Amino acid sequence: MAKKTKNFSRRDFLKTSGVATGALIGGSLLGGLIGYNANNSKTSPTETKSGEHKQEAALNKGRMFFTNDREFQILANATERIFPKDDLGPGAIDLGVPYFIDNQLAGQYGSNSKEYMQGPFASGAPTQGYQSNLTRAEIFKQAVAKLESEAQTRFKNGFSKIEAEQMDEILTAFQKDEVPMKGVSSAFFFRLLRAATLEGAYADPIYNGNNNMDGWRMKGFPGHQAAYINVIESDEFQKIEPKSIGSMH
Template identity: 35%
Template sequence: MSDADRDNPRREFLRKSLTLIPVVTLAGTGLGSSVLQAAPEAAPVAPAATPAKADASAYQPSYFTAEEWAFINAAVAHLIPNDEQGPGALEAGVPEYIDRQMNTPYAAGALWYMQGPFNADAAPEMGWQSKLVPKEIYRLGIAATDQWAKSLNGKTFAEQDSATREDLLKQLEAGKPQFDAVPAKIFFSLLLQNTKEGFFCDPIHGGNKGMVGWTMIGFPGARADFMDWVERNEQYPFPAVSIRGERA
């Protein structure tokens, strides 16, 4: 099976699963519908014109180290690949979005109640359920994943071939590797959630460059009024608009 054939179900999963992306919570570490498994067939959506490819090298991370940055780029490119249906996570600027988030109060847990007890099996509405904050989960999770990958064949995650990355991500999602610093399933859940956020956020946050995510699902963006189209059984005909007034 080719990479394109294997990755297509992820596009369908994204189209159907994204209405509003909630704030990340580790109350439940299960992902419901797995992005690494084939999703049910969805109605086809006409692909949008592909914008000029983003220059990933133009952005220099302020939080992630070079090794961590290589992991982020490799992982998100595999979670949302660039294929015949449109640009992927790299072209949309997802790595930039994640790095910029690491310098916000969100990544430091500054807006949450961070006193115990923590219960990983608590309902999502109970809030964040880990003593680790997002920036710590990334730092510890990437280091643990690279060490685990090296133990297999001497290569970091970013240095692996596509098939091996696929297998490693599936194992992370299932929580199979036993990391001392952070549960693998929690790390993968955060990575996947932030990847989806970066693909569908307003471009002002660094991701969804060219509004490629919004265009893919037909979301109008920050338009002042589109209520006339809410109950129509037809595709919204106008391009998405960002908070800054940019048009897709």
């Protein structure tokens, strides 16, 4: 008798992992979503849906690093497969995560300008952190090209045009370090991409991610409140509308 396979939604993941209550997402936990969410998705990775809340205008929304449309769409679809929209709320694309990552790559995060980047460059243990001679900008640029070439090799189509399950297959190959890259492992890139996706989903909207603070709303995080003096002594659970830096007057 064939074994039944359970399909997990992001809501199931959040409940079982503790993320819904604000627990830290472990390094390998979110990677478990790859593959599980594909069968639940009825929509294309690039489809978007309007949120229920009034959208807050971005201060400087725009692409600063991936000026090529094809490259930006590859990045966008990759982040959506890591953080897909479902019954819990919007995914990476609706949250503006691709813009967040793009903007960060154009700045000090992408250039590693505040980090030691001199040799020797040896393959270190996972606990030793950043060991590549490449900057994050160079790693992302190379990886986006690799995502495209893997899609062409495996499925004879561009990464942004293949099915969600096929995207998951390629991203899983990166996660398992099965895709050759120069100066860095594909597994290291996958960890960078996953971390940057989460940061974009939960950062203050001033950085062009977490659109309309919906990432915070999904976790019940109140954002930047001036004070809690009016509710701090209450025994009842307080549902507080979040505030961003840009919304504080």
